């Protein structure tokens with residue numbers, strides 16, 4: 001047997017490897033069994049290849065590497081908080097093998113040239129294991145006016161359209177975006193928050209909100225946007241993906257849309273599933289995100305929706321910010337928390353440990369669910385599948401700042417105990 005480091009070196013060099021006695025979660029077949037997992041250097045295979053690096057993976061779990069539909073790498077414009085290279089390193093640290101980067105950089109990604117520039121940044125990054133997929137703006141400059149050149153952006157490799165960070169507010173712009181995206185067979189991913197109804201709300205009702213007299217975020221700000229988006233998806237036939245749902249009332253809207261045959265998918269983030277507004281310790285902007293944390297009943301509704309598949313995707317909304325910006329306090333600090341490094345352990349704790357979700361079903365929310373939302377082939381552990389595997393350790397883990405590869409540390413996930421950790425991305 002070899003060390004895990006030796007196995008990682010073999011995998012990085014494209015040489016064969018074998019995980020002996022690993023608990024393998026295959027989201028496609030639904031199998032959850034202890035067995036050996038083999039790779040010929042590029043693809044999984046059904047027997048050990050002579051000369052393979054072999055690791056005794058007893059006590060470990062293997063699954064296809066996670067797909068994160070929603071990350072913000074801040075390059076260009078915010079390199080102090082994150083670069084493409086540091087974001088890819090954070091993804092790899094977290095067992096995430098595919099990311100979809102949001103286009104709300106500065107300047108925003110609304111042209112084929114901008115997408116090409118991002119791709120060259122990723123190509124120059126030391127981290128080679130993570131697939132870097134790009135979404136592109138719905139509207140020119142993310143300004144909510146003229147619709148961006150979606151056909152050119154699709155030809156340049158955009159996998160989805162979104163103005164994330166903000167909703168596409170005018171109904172006419174969203175309708176045109178959806179109509180043209182439908183013709184391209186690409187999803188529209190919406191930050192479903194109506195800013196007028198949100199009215200500057202930064203938190204849901206809780207003790208911390210009351211103590212600091214913080215403006216409260218009403219559920220209706222999300223519900224109105226979700227209803228509008230679903231109505232436009234019905235009118236246009238578009239594939240609609242609703243980002244970071246946070247309100248209990250969104251769940252029956254999504255369930256009804258899916259039941260009626262609309263191609264609507266939705267995501268929930270690790271922070272909205274693990275925490276609720278009552279957990280906010282005070283005026284600490286590492287707990288400030290958009291939309292804000294739900295109350296306990298809202299979190300319970302989101303968890304049920306994830307368990308029964310109405311919400312078919314986990315996604316981090318990894319949103320790095322410099323410590324100085326987050327130090328401005330809850331009202332003045334920017335929205336957003338990072339999440340890539342702790343995403344798998346945090347969702348395991350919330351859904352498997354606390355809700356009893358079967359591990360294989362949990363793995364689907366990180367793999368086949370997001371793949372379906374993007375129209376990608378479903379990731380599996382079957383022989384012939386590409387070797388992109390996350391290896392988790394089943395032992396308590398309490399991450400400190402050294403667990404992070406991100407340039408930022410704004411999040412509520414550190415210094416807590418999780419039942420699993422990510423050992424490697426293979």
Ligand SMILES: [Zn+2]
Nearest residue numbers: 164165191243
């Ligand atoms: Zn958003």
